[in-house]
Amino acid sequence: MSGQNFNIMIVGQSGRLMYEAVLFAASLRAQSPGFRGRLYVAVPQPGPLWPSRDPSIRNDLVLATLDRLEAQILPFENQVFGQSYAYGNKIEALAALPEGEPFVFFDTDTLITGDLTSVPFDFSRPSASLRREGTWPKPTLYGPGYAAIWRSLYTRFDLDFDSSLDRDQPDEYWQRYLYFNAGYFYGACPRTFGERFLTYARTIRDDPPRELVGQSLDPWLDQIALPLVIHSFGGGRSSLPPGHLDGEVSCHYRTLPLLYARESDQVVATLEEVSAPNWIKKVLKGYEPMKRLIYQGKGHRVRALFDRENLPRREQAIRNRIKSEGLWMR
Template identity: 65%
Template sequence: MVQGRSGNQRFNIVAVGQSGRLQYEAVLLAASLRATNPDFQGRLYIAVPQNGPLWREDPVIHDAAILGLLAAFGAEILPFELRIFGSDYPYGNKIECLSALPDEPFLFVDTDTVFIGPLSDVGFDFARPSASMKREGTWPVLELYGPGYTQIWKSLYDRFALDFASSLDTSQPDEYWKRYLYFNAGWFFHASPQAFGQRFAEYARVIRDDAPRELVCQPLTPWLDQVALPLVIHSFGGGRPGAALAGLDGDVTCHWRLMPLFYARESDRAVAVVEQVLAPQAVKKVLKDYLPFKKMVYQGKGHAVRAMFDRNDLPRKEQMIRNQIKRQGLWVR
């Protein structure tokens, strides 16, 4: 059982997996959890959307070798049906999969996550949900003469009868994006996946289908989940993560996103864990079919990328990192 600052509370972990890229990432996630948290007593679920009318292509993982590795690393396949989203908004998987979980405390993580340290170091308070602050000011997109941050966000809080003022970080200036509650949906947690998932789905559907007029010019793809998430977290009495959660996106988990970016900017510890868990022949035999792993890890190109950057003095914008890697012909996704 996970001990430490989160107490004796047992919890489950869930990530979404489906055919294609996510199935390979799911194996890395499961392998890293087993390697760094061998005493984890919760269940690791790989939630797999089932084929249906909302999908243009079958999302189910059929690859027996992938399924075998997931099982070997202790992951359980969790099938779930989609009733709201699907191919038109695959990010909705992280919303709808929650309804399939047992109603026990959970941590959702994006599939492109590796565990690099003990979860017992994280001070979870499942009654007070939170989410990742590893984000940029991607939404809303302000238009000339259009509504500002306050008008846009307040319209959403008003739509769901939530207190807007208490969500603000008043240490940040008015009309600066960091003043407003905004998360990356790469991880989030709560005591009840049923309650959280139901509200997340409700809020996302209302925003998609009946948004306040202040959002009329706002893009909702791919940002819909990140627009709804702060409202859901605030509605359950949660908020920005405190120091007890610093291990997430820190010394305990790494949301790597794309392999070239991973090698460019993540820690030596994260790189060591990834290369360790991908090294066994049984794993390599299957995962070398995925081009980013083949090129960056198995062919060693990741270290050529890594040598291009000083982790203590990275370019300010991610696009600058991408462009530098592309100029060297090392970009892959």
């Protein structure tokens, strides 16, 4: 099913995300010149749910560069989340995309590293990123456990819980239960997908099952609702063959220090290649971490701290080492 047309959405707003949007767009155009869909940069607009800041992009140089990279600004209004839960932007922005056109959402802190048109998407069976840790839920000593917590959510939305399980994994091990990183996800229609995503997320926030008492919903709400949405549309963990996204074709780097610390030489080379043209550099140097890590070479100081073949198992250990050297920037 490769070669089909689809649109891409990222969320950009004032601050770090608008610079990451430029870097994402530059990597898409450089690495996937055959992409014929539209690239939308969804931008939340100021309003009651942004009481103390303007999230829109007012930087003329950033806007001009995104236009040159053929990225279309897509304004949208927050009705549910906003400043109190900015991760909700990826949910609410879906309503602004063209109805009935397949879409792929990427977090802005993603680098395209290969030909996106080669990815064998089956948009009728949605999926999302499996590059994740067991961040939610955190069962307590006296319960309920993973199964009871997740079952309560499937029951709330009249979904079949048992068919979502990975029976190759043991009971009460987090990977037995459908769980994604929301760094990318895709589907056949952004309007229907987004409407269900918003309904599930808002219900979980406002009226959670009693099994969720004591569980933190912030920042995990999007990742709690996402597997339920994907399962409801007939998708799952095996919808996309491994090795494409979060593999040869894309890298969700999260932060530039983490990229330099743990990603492959090819990812680092792609980063530095797509950020090298003077008209891109002129923009990205406006963001201090990019200026220092990419253009002043401090990223390679981070890289020298780690052996990519023997990285710490937990991301927090990597972060702590970078911070101890005074090189953590975001």
